[in-house]
Amino acid sequence: MEVYVELTYCMNGILFIMTYEMISLLLNINWSFLKILFLSFLSNISIVLIYIDYLPYISFLYWxxxxxxxxxxxxxxxxxxxxxxxxxxxxxxxxxxxxxFIYNGILITPINYKDIVIVVMTCVFLIIETIYLIYAKRKIKPKDDLYDVTLIFNNKIYHLSGFLDSGNHANYLGYPLIFIKKSKIDTYQQLDTLIIDGLKKRKIDIILVDQVLVNKQSLRNVYIGVLDELDYDCLLNKELMGGII
Known part of the structure; x- marks a missing residue:
């Protein structure tokens, strides 16, 4: 039975891409295709480790x-x-x-005509899955809940795209809290810092914004939580937006 390292690497690379695309769909994670390729590349390095015979299950340890x-x-x-x-x-x-056959979690594929056909079919399935993933992300994108937001802070004006999150019930000192991505504003002096412990530890800087304009309505002296990572420029608060949107 002839086995080529190149075919094994490509075949398992396809399996990893399919795996991370399925994880993205199952857990409803907004991963870009480049990130999926990056994770697949890192996971596929485990193929090199199968040559270490004296250390079984090395692939699992690497993952x-x-x-x-x-x-x-x-x-x-x-x-x-x-x-x-x-x-x-x-x-x-x-x-x-x-x-x-499967060795240390890696699929070892021989070379013959029928198996090459299956590999090609797997590639076609991967392409179809990728197209569906891209289509689903564009179709489900909540454009109806996006609003133009204008922030006036430290004598500067920021134009942002705000998402109205019905699950955002966060508050600070009893006041509804809006979240903003840190990269969207310049330097600031925080009033307070909150630490959220969970699956992922997050730090929230609290600032007081002079004025917020949403849907041509004005809000003054609004507490804003500044986050390093956010899917949108701004995350609006349902309670604070009542009567405005």
Whole structure:
């Protein structure tokens, strides 16, 4: 049986891409395709480790370290899902290719005509899955809940795109809190700093904005929570927006 490292690397790379795309759909995570390719590339490095015969299950150890490094406290959320999805796809493809076998979590694929056809079909399925993922993200994008927001802060005007989050009930000192992405405003002096401990530890800087304009309505002296990471420029508060939107 002839086995080529290049084919093994490409085949398992496709499996990892399919795995991370499925994780993105199952957990409703807004991963870009470039991030999926990056995660797949890092995961696929485990193929090189199968040549270390005296250390069994080295691939699993590598994946554990990789997920701990990338996802940190979210490890216990992502890693079990990764194992379930990856090995489901892995065993399914293994049943289709008769002479293939699994070694340390890696699919070893032989070279013959029928198996090449299956590899091509897998690539076609990957393309279809990718197209569906892109289409779903564009279709589900909540454009109806996006509003033009103008912030007046420190004698500067910022024009942002705000998302009205019905689940945002955050408050500071009893006042509804709006969140903004840190990269969207210049330097500021925070009034307070909040630390949220959860799957991912987050720091929120609290500032007081002079004026906020939403839907041609004005709000004055509004508390804003500044976050390093946010899917939108601004996350509006349902309670604060009552009567305005």
């Amino acid at each position: 554990i370290v990789l997920f701990l490094f990338i996802f940190k406290k979210q490890f216990f959320l992502y890693f079990p899902v990764f194992l379930i999805v990856y090995f489901s796809i892995l065993f399914f493809i293994n049943t289709l290719i008769k002479e293939s």
